[in-house]
Amino acid sequence: MPAVPDLLRALLPRRCPGCNRQLGREAGLCASCRAGLIPRLEAHSPLSARSAPHLVTLGPYRGVSRRAVHALKFGGARDLAGVLGGALAAGVPAAWQVGAVVPVPLHSRRERERGFNQAALLAQAVAAALAVPCVPALRRTRATAQQARLHAHERTANLAGAFQADARRLPPGPVLLVDDVMSTGSTLKACRDALQAAGVGQVYVAVVAR
Structure with a gap:
């Protein structure tokens, strides 16, 4: 059953989070922003080895992608x-032969506060x-300080030992790790390392914005 905020969003006049134009029947973004x-x-x-692409994004964290991520993450616009x-x-290249998609997890306390994990919603899509x-297949073993509030040299230490992977839940083949935004790549590298330590051979990454 849809949550009350989701029902209200469906009934009230909506504007595109990307450009603020009035939305018609489109879900999430207007046709222009989608294009x-x-x-x-x-x-x-930071995630690529020997210049081989291991990362797919929708571009820099600005403009439509920034506003869309903000609306999803903080505005409850789950349809995005x-x-x-x-x-x-x-x-995602067919050559990657992705066998499963894995979201970057939130700590359970933070997920309860927000009501959802935006990375999980993106990964499902x-x-x-x-x-x-x-x-x-990943879980946070402890709460961490928000990465955005730390200096680059503090982020790796903040995430040390913060993730654990259960590869038994994964089918054979490469894994695609999904998150909303990548800045220094510390969180994604920590997740990748946890997956590989659990026996995953190849980990690719997809983020909305960099």
Whole structure:
């Protein structure tokens, strides 16, 4: 059954989070903003090895992507997850042969406060578009300080030992790790390392914005 805020969003006049235009029957973003969500492979990132692309994004954290992530994460606009996740999935190369999609987890306390994990919603949409399972194979073993409030050199220490993976839940093949935003890449690297320590061979990454 839809939550009350979701019902209110469906009944009230809505504006596009990307450009503030009045929305018609579109879900999440207007057609113009959707057209601007162009996935790209990034060879040069903290997650890439030997310049081989391991990361797909919808571009820099600005403009439509920034406003859309903010509306999803803090405005409760959950319908944006389908739009953003679908756009991300369109940029995942078939050559990656992704077997499962794994969301970056929130600590249980923070997820209760927010009411949902935006990375999980995005991962579900990506997995549906790729026709592979979405598996919550990662968990946070402890709460951490918010990465955005830390200096770059503090972020790795903040996340040390913060994630644990259960690879038994995953099918064979490469894994696609999904989050909303990447800044220094510390969180994604910690998650990737946890998955690989649990026996996952290849981990690719998809984020809405960098």
